[in-house]
Every structure is written in C-alpha cells, then in structure tokens.
Amino acid sequence: MTEQTIKAAIEHIIDPDLNLNLQELDSIKTIEIEGNTISVYIELFPPVHWIAKIIEDAIKDSILSISEGFEVKIFVREILIPRMTNPNVLPTVKHLIAVSSGKGGVGKSTIAANLAASLAQRGASVGLLDADIYGPSIPTMYGVAGAQMEAEKTESGALLGYPIEQYGVKIASIGFIMDRDQAAIMRGPMLAGYFTTLMDQIAWGDLDFLVFDLPPGTGDIQLTLTQRVPLDGAVIVTTPQEISVSDVRRSISMFKKVNVTILGVIENMSYFIPPDAQEKQYYIFGKGGGEQVAKDSGVPFLGEVPLTIDTRVGGDTGFPVVLNPEHLTQGDVIRSITSSIVSTIRKNAHSARNSQTISITL
Ligand SMILES: Nc1ncnc2c1ncn2[C@@H]1O[C@H](COP(=O)(O)OP(=O)(O)O)[C@@H](O)[C@H]1O
Numbered sequence: 001m002t003e004q005t006i007k008a009a010i011e012h013i014i015d016p017d018l019n020l021n022l023q024e025l026d027s028i029k030t031i032e033i034e035g036n037t038i039s040v041y042i043e044l045f046p047p048v049h050w051i052a053k054i055i056e057d058a059i060k061d062s063i064l065s066i067s068e069g070f071e072v073k074i075f076v077r078e079i080l081i082p083r084m085t086n087p088n089v090l091p092t093v094k095h096l097i098a099v100s101s102g103k104g105g106v107g108k109s110t111i112a113a114n115l116a117a118s119l120a121q122r123g124a125s126v127g128l129l130d131a132d133i134y135g136p137s138i139p140t141m142y143g144v145a146g147a148q149m150e151a152e153k154t155e156s157g158a159l160l161g162y163p164i165e166q167y168g169v170k171i172a173s174i175g176f177i178m179d180r181d182q183a184a185i186m187r188g189p190m191l192a193g194y195f196t197t198l199m200d201q202i203a204w205g206d207l208d209f210l211v212f213d214l215p216p217g218t219g220d221i222q223l224t225l226t227q228r229v230p231l232d233g234a235v236i237v238t239t240p241q242e243i244s245v246s247d248v249r250r251s252i253s254m255f256k257k258v259n260v261t262i263l264g265v266i267e268n269m270s271y272f273i274p275p276d277a278q279e280k281q282y283y284i285f286g287k288g289g290g291e292q293v294a295k296d297s298g299v300p301f302l303g304e305v306p307l308t309i310d311t312r313v314g315g316d317t318g319f320p321v322v323l324n325p326e327h328l329t330q331g332d333v334i335r336s337i338t339s340s341i342v343s344t345i346r347k348n349a350h351s352a353r354n355s356q357t358i359s360i361t362l
C-alpha cells in the first residue's frame with residue numbers, strides 16, 4: 001500500500017455538484033500512511049456541509065476496497081474564496097442568502113425558518129435575520145417571541161446587539177427592536193435605516209450562512225440589501241396561483257437588474273397532503289406554475305413544498321417542521337431543497353474562483 005495506489009484509487013471520485021473528479025479539482029492534498037492508519041487530507045469548494053460526507057464515504061469505500069484492515073481518516077478543508085465585492089460588510093459571514101417573494105402570505109418566512117434550521121441541522125453555523133418589517137414572524141416560528149436581545153456599547157459608542165439563539169440558529173428580528181404599529185407609520189428610507197442597523201450592529205460572530213427573511217415585493221429594504229450586501233443569491237418563494245407567479249416574475253427581474261444571482265424558485269403549498277392519507281397529493285391550486293416561471297426566467301427550480309398541517313403547526317408553535325422527526329416527508333422535501341441551494345452556491349463558488357484565477361493571470 002503506497003500513497004500512489006491510494007491516490008489512484010480515489011482520484012476518479014466525482015464531486016457531484018461540480019461534475020469534476022478529485023484530480024481535476026486538485027482536491028487531494030496529502031495522503032499519509034502510518035501503521036494501519038491511512039489519513040487523507042482533501043480540500044473542497046465551499047460550503048461543504050452537504051458534500052463532505054458524500055465524498056468522505058466514497059473515499060472510504062474506495063480505499064477499503066483495496067486495503068482491508070486499515071483505518072481510514074479523512075480531513076476536509078474548505079477552500080477559502082475571498083469576496084470580490086463589499087468585503088467589509090458582514091465580514092465574518094461566509095454565505096448570504098436572501099429569501100424573497102413577490103407577495104406576502106406565500107410562506108416566505110416558513111421557508112426561511114426551515115432553510116436556516118435545515119442548514120444548522122447539517123452542522124453549519126447559521127444566522128437568520130428577520131427583515132420583514134411589516135410582519136416579523138421569525139420570533140414566533142422559532143418560539144422566541146418577546147425575547148429581548150442583549151446589547152452592549154462598543155468602544156466607539158455604537159450599540160452591539162447579541163442575537164437570540166434557538167435550535168442552533170442565531171436570530172435577530174426587526175420584531176425584537178420595533179413593533180408593528182411603529183413600522184406601519186414609517187416611510188421606506190427610515191425602514192431601510194432600521195434594516196441597516198440590524199445588519200451592522202448585530203454580533204453575529206463567525207457564520208457559515210446568514211439567511212435573510214425579506215419583506216415581500218421590491219421596496220427600499222430589498223434595494224438596500226442588494227446594494228450593500230454581497231449576497232450569494234436570492235431564493236424566491238411563490239405559490240402556484242397565477243397572481244403570485246406573476247409577482248415572482250417581477251421579483252426575478254428586479255434581482256437580475258441589480259445583478260443578484262437567483263439561486264432558484266421554490267413553489268410552496270404546491271399540493272395538499274391529508275394527515276390521514278399521507279400517500280395522497282391534491283394539487284389544489286394547479287400544477288407546475290412555479291416550475292414554469294423558473295424555466296421562463298432561466299433560473300433553477302428548487303422544488304415543490306407540500307401544504308401540510310404540521311408545517312403550519314410548526315410555525316405557530318415555534319418548532320420548524322424540518323426539525324420534527326415525526327414529519328419526515330416534509331422534512332425531506334426541505335432538506336433536498338436546501339441541498340440544491342447549497343449545490344448552486346458551490347457551483348458559483350467554483351466558477352468565481354476560476355474567473356478570479358483568470359483575472360490574476362491575465
Ligand atoms: N407548506 C406549508 N404548509 C402549511 N402551512 C404553510 C406552509 N407554508 C406556509 N404555511 C402557513 O401559511 C401562513 C403564511 O406563511 P408565512 O411563512 O408567514 O408567509 P409569508 O412570510 O410569505 O408572509 C403561516 O400560517 C404558515 O404557517
């Protein structure tokens with residue numbers, strides 16, 4: 001058993017997001033053999049939370065098939081990709097995802113809440129910023145309504161707030177610092193000011209992901225966000241009905257105009273699953289609207305999220321359905337959508353690194 005034989009056994013393993021093998025990606029950094037322990041050090045494009053396990057398992061299987069009785073240890077490191085734009089905004093956060101929708105009530109907060117929980121479930125460090133001034137519902141959906149953020153004065157005299165942690169997710173909500181009646185009488189630019197405060201004066205610490213629950217539509221907050229924050233992209237939530245789908249077209253074109261990547265469209269409340277007949281799917285609002293709108297706009301379609309009673313109950317009782325082991329069907333749908341989002345971010349990270357390399361060598 002030599003390093004070369006091990007390398008030969010694993011270099012053809014494919015990174016399924018990037019469709020390139022470990023050799024093409026120059027992922028295998030070091031192979032060490034000590035006694036009957038084989039240690040493999042690899043580097044993967046970020047974020048690795050979904051892919052690392054898949055590649056680790058493939059490496060283990062390949063090595064064990066040529067070397068019985070060895071112990072295999074795999075060490076995964078994320079490739080660091082420096083941000084090209086606004087590196088000073090939220091510098092301790094690696095990936096920023098905005099959840100947006102054309103109109104309210106389509107389940108944007110439900111998706112944002114479950115997306116964040118699902119990322120945390122995978123071992124990522126996650127923040128969730130509830131920027132929906134008109135209907136901050138994340139505190140309720142996480143069971144922390146009424147919680148008070150602790151704040152501290154920094155040396156420069158600015159206030160720094162500490163997010164509330166729940167289910168491994170750090171939460172900051174406009175609802176923690178301002179009530180709805182107050183928001184109703186404020187004008188756009190003032191609201192955008194509050195939003196900026198939320199971004200700049202929260203002690204997020206190191207995060208793999210920060211998920212933004214945006215207000216619906218294409219107003220001042222969306223514009224502030226797209227101008228100031230180096231988003232990995234936006235996820236757009238719609239329901240199958242035409243009215244919501246046409247609002248979504250408007251959202252997509254707004255994000256495209258300001259050069260924000262669309263990570264994909266999620267169709268929520270696609271079909272109803274009756275609690276007493278889990279194998280049934282009733283397409284109450286018609287079928288395929290979300291997928292069509294994604295196709296027409298040339299953006300990924302991330303999937304259909306069913307309408308289920310436990311999703312609504314999870315929201316109302318402050319326990320995101322994706323975390324509930326009793327509701328695996330809905331959980332699996334959300335986990336699969338989350339993994340598609342992460343996969344798109346990885347593809348973009350890979351092409352960004354390639355274009356950075358090209359611009360350096362030019
Ligand atoms: N897939 C779903 N199944 C069941 N209820 C849902 C689903 N998605 C959202 N809801 C419920 O619909 C209502 C509106 O959802 P919400 O996430 O608050 O929408 P938005 O943030 O777009 O205004 C909430 O009561 C929520 O629990």
Ligand SMILES: [Mg+2]
Binds near residue numbers: 108109110132135137
């Ligand atoms: Mg909402």
